Amino acid sequence: MKKLLIITAILTTTLFGAKPVEIDERFKDSSKCKTCHMHIVKEWEQSWHSKSHYENNEYFNATTDYVSKKTRKSLSGVQVQCAMCHNPRISVTSTDIEHEILAVMGFDKDSEVEKALQSDAISEGINCVVCHNIGAIHSDKDETVRGINRIEWTKSGVMVGPYDDANSPYHKVEHRDYMDTDPNKLCFVCHANDRSVSDFVFVDMQKEYANSDKLCVDCHMGSKKQGVAATLRIDNGKTRAREVRGHTFPGAHTDSMWEGALDLKVEQKKKEVYVSIINPNPHNIPSGFGSREIIAEFVFKNGYEVLETKSISLTTHYKDKRGKATIPHLAVSSSENLSVPANGKRVLKAPTQMGADRVEVTLYFRLVNDEIHSLLDLSQPIWSQKFFITSKSISLR
Ligand code: HEC
Ligand code: HEC
Ligand code: HEC
Ligand code: HEC
Ligand code: HEC
Structure with missing residues (x-):
């Protein structure tokens, strides 16, 4: 019986990609991390990852509108599609023809799709519980499969990070190689294989990436420095010294x-x-x-x-x-x-x-x-x- 259950679990994950996992109120947004990681939250707030929501990025918003108008697909349908990478904690991961009909008739206001799009679970774009709640990355999947379809979420409250000896009174911690020795794999979940509605690939950072001894994080999170991961005094009344990187993710807007x-x-x-x-x-x-x-x-x-x-x-x-x-x-x-x-x-x-x-x-x-x-x-x-x-x-x- 147990075997059968495992087989069905594997089948559903490979067929449908990541299942949405509800996030407990205690971890939902970056304000919940401030007590102990204030310095990181402040940095991340300056990053464009924090602006990845249709209300916070004019260019992104105008693009979803334009796609909707030109393809005659509902705006909410387009927003759900883009959420795959831009708002990955969304609770609805695809829309169907029934939704399109409701949207055309204006009956979609109270739909699950609208609720998902207006939820504050996605309003912070790519926040802490996007990157630090990725429990597995399926790099073996077809190269077209990106964003939430390439990953599995951890259980709510499990933070994956770069250290293998961390402990926190607030949340569970787990170590992953893509937070430590192989972080490019994390970036390529979304920064690769950007395609149009007609499957024309307009940029593929993973393909063009030339072998280098530098990692994405070396330039976009800065080199490792001495600091602290948490400001909580966990080592006999003192904070624990750690090698850390920055979270402002400077890029083309900087x-x-x-x-x-x-x-x-x-x-x-x-x-x-x-x-x-x-x-x-x-x-x-x-x-x-x-x-x-x-x-x-x-x-x-x-x-x-x-x-x-x-x-x-x-x-x-x-x-x-x-x-x-x-x-x-x-x-x-x-x-x-x-x-x-x-x-x-x-x-x-x-x-x-x-x-x-x-x-x-x-x-x-x-x-x-x-x-x-x-x-x-x-x-x-x-x-x-x-x-x-x-x-x-x-x-x-
Ligand atoms: C495969 C993941 C993925 C999907 C799906 C995706 N995007 Fe993006 N998008 C990105 C990444 C990564 C960036 C950041 C690239 C950069 O700034 O160089 C980005 C950047 C953008 C930008 C530029 C934003 C800026 O501030 O300059 C716009 C506009 C945009 N996307 C629109 C969309 C729209 C509209 C959709 C849905 C039709 C969509 N994207 C779907 C990954 C994705
Ligand atoms: C785009 C992905 C991404 C987002 C968003 C993100 N992080 Fe990180 N974070 C990383 C990576 C990658 C590392 C590992 C850096 C290293 O050591 O090489 C890291 C490291 C950390 C660490 C270990 C200490 C350090 O600074 O290196 C903590 C704690 C942490 N992040 C907390 C947070 C919090 C809190 C937020 C939200 C405010 C957040 N992260 C948002 C990717 C992300
Ligand atoms: C009450 C304090 C507290 C709060 C609140 C808190 N953390 Fe932590 N966190 C810690 C401590 C302590 C550590 C361990 C630091 C160390 O070992 O250097 C830690 C470690 C981490 C790590 C690194 C884990 C690893 O194994 O590498 C990440 C990532 C992280 N926290 C993310 C978050 C996020 C995201 C939030 C908000 C949803 C959050 N934390 C809220 C105290 C807290
Ligand atoms: C869940 C998807 C996702 C992951 C994982 C992710 N990013 Fe992003 N990233 C985006 C999107 C979407 C944007 C565009 C946000 C916007 O402009 O509104 C972006 C923007 C950026 C930017 C700003 C680019 C600019 O044009 O200013 C940098 C730099 C960046 N990401 C680096 C990284 C690095 C490094 C990693 C790996 C540690 C990473 N990202 C992981 C989706 C992601
Ligand atoms: C040797 C340093 C270096 C490394 C390594 C590096 N980048 Fe960059 N990246 C840059 C510079 C310089 C720019 C151009 C200035 C800017 O946009 O910040 C840039 C630009 C970007 C942009 C914005 C492009 C745009 O026009 O929208 C994104 C997104 C990005 N890098 C992601 C990545 C990812 C993902 C990786 C790993 C696969 C990576 N970078 C590795 C230096 C680097």
């Missing part, structure tokens, strides 16, 4: 991460200026999401006088079924990928300017290119902000 992220080499060859953009990082840049943009600006000068300004955009454009410009999530095809390859370089060239004795080349990054910015009609300044990367100037002959 100025300081862009400064120096790429290197530049500028040379003149005959009547042309050659610019090599060098990427010392183990994934492409830009990467992570579609329609990000690197801008190379050339300023030709004679003394202090600016003679000419040129700019070259490195971005990807997407097309829908009818061949019209669209967002990555509705794409069936894209223009050539112009991002700078992992541990590689991309060379641009521009003709020199008559009369110029100097050229100044500056690299910037933008989160959203002009095409997507206008399709989605975004209004917050961050989406069009130019983040400075690096600059170099040479004299011309």
